[in-house]
Amino acid sequence: xxxxxxxxxxxxxxxxxxxxxxxxxxxxxxxxxxxxxxxxxxxxxxxxxxxxxxxxxxxxxxxxxxxxxxxxxxxxxxxxxxxxxxxxxxxxxxxxxxxxxxxxxxxxxxxxxxxxxxxxxxxxxxxxxxxxxxxxxxxxxxxxxxxxxxxxxxxxxxxxxxxxxxxxxxxxxxxxxxxxxxxxxxxxxxxxxxxxxxxxxxxxxxxxxxxxxxxxxxxxxxxxxxxxxxxxxxxxxxxxxxxxxxxxxxxxxxxxxxxxxxxxxxxxxxxxxxxxxxxxxxxxxxxxxxxxxxxxxxxxxxxxxxxxxxxxxxxxxxxxxxxxxxxxxxxxxxxxxxxxxxxxxxxxxxxxxxxxxxxxxxxxxxxxxxxxxxxxxxxxxxxxxxxxxxxxxxxxxxxxxxxxxxxxxxxxxxxxxxxxxxxxxxxxxxxxxxxxxxx
Numbered sequence: 001x002x003x004x005x006x007x008x009x010x011x012x013x014x015x016x017x018x019x020x021x022x023x024x025x026x027x028x029x030x031x032x033x034x035x036x037x038x039x040x041x042x043x044x045x046x047x048x049x050x051x052x053x054x055x056x057x058x059x060x061x062x063x064x065x066x067x068x069x070x071x072x073x074x075x076x077x078x079x080x081x082x083x084x085x086x087x088x089x090x091x092x093x094x095x096x097x098x099x100x101x102x103x104x105x106x107x108x109x110x111x112x113x114x115x116x117x118x119x120x121x122x123x124x125x126x127x128x129x130x131x132x133x134x135x136x137x138x139x140x141x142x143x144x145x146x147x148x149x150x151x152x153x154x155x156x157x158x159x160x161x162x163x164x165x166x167x168x169x170x171x172x173x174x175x176x177x178x179x180x181x182x183x184x185x186x187x188x189x190x191x192x193x194x195x196x197x198x199x200x201x202x203x204x205x206x207x208x209x210x211x212x213x214x215x216x217x218x219x220x221x222x223x224x225x226x227x228x229x230x231x232x233x234x235x236x237x238x239x240x241x242x243x244x245x246x247x248x249x250x251x252x253x254x255x256x257x258x259x260x261x262x263x264x265x266x267x268x269x270x271x272x273x274x275x276x277x278x279x280x281x282x283x284x285x286x287x288x289x290x291x292x293x294x295x296x297x298x299x300x301x302x303x304x305x306x307x308x309x310x311x312x313x314x315x316x317x318x319x320x321x322x323x324x325x326x327x328x329x330x331x332x333x334x335x336x337x338x339x340x341x342x343x344x345x346x347x348x349x350x351x352x353x354x355x356x357x358x359x360x361x362x363x364x365x366x367x368x369x370x371x372x373x374x375x376x377x378x379x380x381x382x383x384x385x386x387x388x389x390x391x392x393x394x395x396x397x398x399x400x401x402x403x404x405x406x407x408x409x410x411x412x413x414x415x416x417x418x419x420x421x422x423x424x425x426x427x428x429x430x431x432x433x434x435x436x437x438x439x
Contacts, residue, residue, distance in 0.1 A: 007039025013174050019310075019356050021347050025049060029344065035330050041175050043070050045337045046321075049344030051351065053327055055373040057319055057340055058381030062086065067383060068320035068337060072175035076167070076186055078194075078237035085234070092229065093238055094386060096222070100147065100215050101390045107291050109147070113394055114289050116143045117401040121432065129411050129429045132258055137161075137251035140394060144246040148215040148239060149200055163193035164244055190240070197236050215239075242387075249313040250391045254398060257307045259428050260358045261403075262410045267303070267360060272403040274299045279404060289397060300396050302363035307395075308377035310358060312343040317379060342376045407435045 002008035008024070016022040021029075025047070028036050034050040048054050057065050066086050069077065085093065099105070120139040124130045141161045145151035151160060166189030175183050204216055219239070222230045261268045278293050279285050317340040325332040332338065347355045351374045352362065371380030378385035385391075402408075411429040 001037065001039045001044070005042050007042065007044075009040050009042075009174065012038070012040050021344055025341060025344055034344075040339075041070055041072050043337055045339050046332055047339045047341060049341050049348075050328075051345045051348070051373040053330070054340045054342075054345060054376065055371075055380065056327060057338060058371065058376070058379070058383075061319075061381040061383060064322055064325055065319040065338065066322060067318070069318050070337070072183075073318070076190060078190075078233075078240060080231070080234040080237045081241050089229065089234075090383075093234070096218070096238075097242065097386045099218060101387050103389065106390055106393055109390075110291060110294065110393065110397070111288050113143065113397045114401065117394075117398045118405075121401055121406060124432045125406070125434065127432075129431055132428045132430055133251055133255040134427075136254045136398070137165075137247050140250050140254075141243070141247040143394075145243060146214075148242060149197070150214045150216065151200070160193060160196050160243075161247075163189045163196065164248070165189070167193065167244065193243075194236060194240060197239055201232070201236065215242075245385075246387055246390070250394055252313060253304075253308055253311050253391070254395055255428055256311050257303070257395065257399065258402070258408070258430065259410075260307060260310075262408070262430075264358060267358070268403070270299055270360075271303055271399065275400050275404050278400070289400060294393065294396060297396055297400075299360065300399060301392070302360040302366075303399075304392055304395050305363045305366075305368060305375070305377075306358060306360040309346045309352075309375065310356075311377070312346055313377065314379060314385075315343055316341060317376075340376075345374055345376065348374075405435055406432055408432050 002011070011024050014022075014024065016024075020026065028038070028047070029049055035046065035048055035053065037044065037046050039045065048057065061067070067090075074081070116139060120135070124135060138161065141164070142151075145160065166185050174181075177184050177187060201216065201220070204220060216239070219230070219235045222228055223232065223235060261271065274297060278289075278296065319338040319340065321332045321334055321336050321338060323334045345351060349355050368375060371378065371384055378388040378391075408430045411431055412427075
């Protein structure tokens with residue numbers, strides 16, 4: 001359990017310069033097995049790396065377990081964030097989000113996603129180099145912010161995304177709230193972003209006749225209903241979380257996807273062939289992507305599955321035991337916090353042959369709908385990520401535009417670092433060029 005109060009916090013947040021499971025997890029799994037207890041930021045926690053137990057936790061959400069986060073995380077994400085809400089309130093908010101990111105709406109958004117990707121790639125073409133993580137994050141944030149709150153960066157007086165960048169840099173940092181620390185900057189970034197969102201909400205209230213038909217309008221309608229259970233605090237925390245989750249996770253996955261393509265020409269060749277076949281089968285090669293074409297991207301979906309498996313975008317997922325639970329040879333006491341570690345499952349050699357090797361073909365013939373015992377890149381159970389399908393659409397469409405029209409060469413960076421989530425430590429820069437007819 002480490003030192004009093006401090007526990008094993010320093011070891012947990014220490015950097016991992018390998019592509020493998022963090023030494024913190026690996027060492028303790030070797031010493032204690034796939035389930036062990038520790039103490040992080042003063043909180044006793046049971047760490048789960050067992051696929052069966054992880055899956056059981058997700059399936060028993062609301063019965064034996066409930067979503068929970070340490071106070072340090074709740075302070076960052078908001079006291080009324082959707083991850084801290086349960087029961088009817090959680091289901092109510094989930095249905096609200098599905099009204100925007102549900103299957104039918106995603107189909108309608110496909111042309112706009114493609115136009116956004118094409119415009120950004122054309123813009124990058126005239127730049128000497130592109131830092132891919134930053135560039136894709138800006139692209140996705142602008143698209144999502146437009147859909148959520150009709151935010152237009154070019155016409156805005158203040159830069160909303162800058163506050164999210166400050167927030168993200170301290171999200172998985174040691175929780176020391178004094179000026180100069182990453183955690184303090186994270187809290188300041190959240191404070192400033194929330195202030196901007198609140199101002200936008202007030203502006204919208206002051207001009208009810210100016211309809212924009214975005215998610216903010218939907219939220220305002222809900223707030224104004226008689227007897228509504230939605231509060232302004234919950235609505236703003238939800239908006240904040242949606243903006244953060246939609247662009248940060250997808251941009252990291254896209255950056256790693258391009259890095260994997262750069263490192264493996266055979267995978268790039270196979271992916272390009274699939275997308276060029278889509279173009280050849282069209283009557284009009286200049287027409288936009290259709291939903292049927294998107295659903296036909298078999299190898300692309302294998303490629304995306306493999307990317308998010310290695311990316312481990314959600315490195316840790318917290319729950320709390322509602323009562324004493326017995327599973328296999330383990331007893332989980334009532335009230336204890338639980339940390340599910342998807343990376344330990346995704347990089348388990350007993351579940352994936354050569355787990356550190358990027359191999360999209362391992363997904364050939366494998367149908368993935370939601371989470372499984374061995375694949376939980378988007379969480380699992382009733383809290384499975386509602387934006388998972390939208391993230392896959394953005395990745396697939398961006399890759400389609402990239403490999404059919406462009407080639408690129410890595411300039412520098414792209415070293416992988418886990419702290420405890422996977423990051424690119426020094427950025428990944430590319431030079432983008434138009435693809436010639438012969439390529």
